[in-house]
Amino acid sequence: MGLWGLCGLWLWRPPSEASVEEWYSRTLYRWIEGAVAPWAATLPFSAALALFAAGMLGFPLLWVGNWCYRRRVKKSAHWRGLWWGLKWGILTAPAVFLWFLVFWGAGYARVPIEERLGLDTGIITEAEAADLRGQLLAVLQRDLPGDGGRDVARAVAAVSKALELTIEAWDGKAISLPRTVKATPHGLLLVNGTSGFCSPFTLEPHVDGALPDTAFVYTAAHELAHIAGICGEAEADCASYTAGLNAVDPYARYAVALRMYAALAGTLADEQRKAAFGRLPKTARQDLERAAQAAKHYRIDWFSRLSWRAYDRYLRSQGVKEGVRDYGRGMRLFASLWRKGLARFPGESGGPGAAS
Numbered sequence: 001m002g003l004w005g006l007c008g009l010w011l012w013r014p015p016s017e018a019s020v021e022e023w024y025s026r027t028l029y030r031w032i033e034g035a036v037a038p039w040a041a042t043l044p045f046s047a048a049l050a051l052f053a054a055g056m057l058g059f060p061l062l063w064v065g066n067w068c069y070r071r072r073v074k075k076s077a078h079w080r081g082l083w084w085g086l087k088w089g090i091l092t093a094p095a096v097f098l099w100f101l102v103f104w105g106a107g108y109a110r111v112p113i114e115e116r117l118g119l120d121t122g123i124i125t126e127a128e129a130a131d132l133r134g135q136l137l138a139v140l141q142r143d144l145p146g147d148g149g150r151d152v153a154r155a156v157a158a159v160s161k162a163l164e165l166t167i168e169a170w171d172g173k174a175i176s177l178p179r180t181v182k183a184t185p186h187g188l189l190l191v192n193g194t195s196g197f198c199s200p201f202t203l204e205p206h207v208d209g210a211l212p213d214t215a216f217v218y219t220a221a222h223e224l225a226h227i228a229g230i231c232g233e234a235e236a237d238c239a240s241y242t243a244g245l246n247a248v249d250p251y252a253r254y255a256v257a258l259r260m261y262a263a264l265a266g267t268l269a270d271e272q273r274k275a276a277f278g279r280l281p282k283t284a285r286q287d288l289e290r291a292a293q294a295a296k297h298y299r300i301d302w303f304s305r306l307s308w309r310a311y312d313r314y315l316r317s318q319g320v321k322e323g324v325r326d327y328g329r330g331m332r333l334f335a336s337l338w339r340k341g342l343a344r345f346p347g348e349s350g351g352p353g354a355a356s
Contacts, residue, residue, distance in 0.1 A: 037340070133264050143346075159221045161223075166243040175229065260334070
């Protein structure tokens with residue numbers, strides 16, 4: 001009952017955002033991540049997927065086995081075998097929820113990035129959008145990968161290092177991130193329309209193994225941002241964009257810039273959108289097409305719709321008011337950082353805010 005009481009206390013009398021920010025996100029979480037993430041990264045398999053399989057398969061098997069034992073050996077009534085599984089389900093549910101909160105989930109309640117960094121999150125004007133697309137196109141053209149230039153492991157490690165510097169600049173406290181992400185079996189995530197996930201129980205970043213190289217890198221950047229203690233999807237996008245553009249590896253910069261350019265161009269009207277994508281180098285257009293083909297190949301539409309509805313409700317339950325629409329704020333947050341001079345493109349001394 002004590003565990004249920006702690007869960008109820010969090011749900012009905014949660015701590016303030018300032019308390020979560022100071023004592024959890026900038027203190028306790030960094031201790032936990034510093035201890036757990038490096039250990040999990042050394043495992044040659046996904047501990048998260050292993051735990052999930054054990055829970056989904058092992059617990060029902062134990063339940064059935066216990067029921068059979070009680071019926072055949074102890075000659076107990078049917079309801080005793082049924083009650084065993086229900087009892088342990090009730091006992092373990094609050095422990096799992098608290099594990100989620102302590103290891104990662106409490107970060108949903110931290111101070112929003114807009115308040116932490118004092119951002120003006122107004123809409124991106126047409127002039128700013130055109131400027132951003134131009135800057136991104138320049139990055140893509142300059143860092144276009146040639147023969148032998150697609151070292152995924154090196155690019156992911158470079159993004160991880162750049163994220164450490166970004167988060168330290170934002171929070172004023174250092175954090176150490178894994179240099180690798182784990183690839184899931186092909187299609188495991190794409191089947192429901194997602195590309196990657198961060199395990200809140202083992203602090204492992206995952207990317208679907210069926211994604212082509214460039215999509216793998218920019219998805220890894222997003223998942224690593226979650227490991228850095230950023231729970232919201234838009235904030236994770238923003239952090240991955242800021243760090244990816246300033247990674248020392250050119251392929252990392254290219255991959256993240258391509259995702260950003262596609263996000264901006266995707267908001268344009270039909271003819272403008274076609275023209276914007278037409279300005280991309282042929283290699284960049286091919287990378288986007290390969291990612292789209294992989295997604296289409298594995299996605300099961302009805303399952304994807306159900307999964308995204310469930311995820312939308314999950315995000316809203318964690319205080320993300322826009323649910324899955326929160327993904328759309330990533331570029332707006334980046335533009336706010338850039339406007340203030342807190343994010344820059346390679347070669348820039350700062351954004352327009354720093355130059356004025």
